[in-house]
Amino acid sequence: MKAEVYLVYLTVHDFFFYVSRELEVGMPLEYISNTALMYALNTHITSAQRLVSGTKPNYEEDFKKFTIYATPAIPIVTRPLAGNKRINRNYGGALVKITYNSIGEFLAYAMETEKINIPKIGAYYRFTPLTTFKFYIMGGKGPSVIRIGKKYIQARLKYMSLQCIGKHGTYRCSHPVSFKDLTESKLVSGSVVPALPYPIILNPVIEGEYLECKDLYASTHYILVPPRSLYESLDTD
Secondary structure (H helix, E strand, C coil): CCCCEEEEEEEECCCECCCCEEECEEECCCCECHHHHHHHHCCCCHHHCCCCCCCCCCHHHHHCCCCCEECCEEEECCCCCCCCHHHHHCCCCCEEEEEEEECCHHHHHHHHHHCCCCCEEEEEEEECCCCEEEEEEECCCCCCEEEECCCCEEEEEEEEEEEEEEEEEEEECCCCEEHHHHCCCEEEEEEEECCCCCCEEEEEEEEEEEEEEECCCCCEEEEECCCCCCCCCCCCC
């Protein structure tokens, strides 16, 4: 296969969070959606960077422009920093609870007219700094540093090149799969995790086109080939 394929390790350099569900407490899933990753990686596609284009998403329109495809990412337990016990306790994907005070519009009015202090208290769970995630990309190497998450924190990326051959059949995927990327493949089994903007399939067994890849250590990786109808600008040949 001529297209470039990489195993990628993403390490966050600050408290990292995104809200997958929120009932008084904001809680992220243990997975980063590939939609968020692709927006972060495809910064060279300026027409897909929509910070000031309103709140309506344009996913399908933007997917057609992306030249780098990413799978959903999962946290991994990495080697702790030697001699730093404080970091060791929360190293490798741990979530910590951080509370905050915010004032809603109604409360702000009450505080102004009634001269009372009624702060709204909430909390978010966040991944600790130096948490590392792994995922796969194809179509080319992305930037070495990206911004991602609710606060657009910095994250550093390390790429490992893979040697791949294209195949067709039934296989156990080496990564979670976004439900939207199964339009040209058949899901045989897997666990569905509700997520935005698309559900994520864990431990998927899939029938369809895939890549069988080898890394530098001769380990084998099985990667879904994304639907060409959705990612028109992606080179998968």
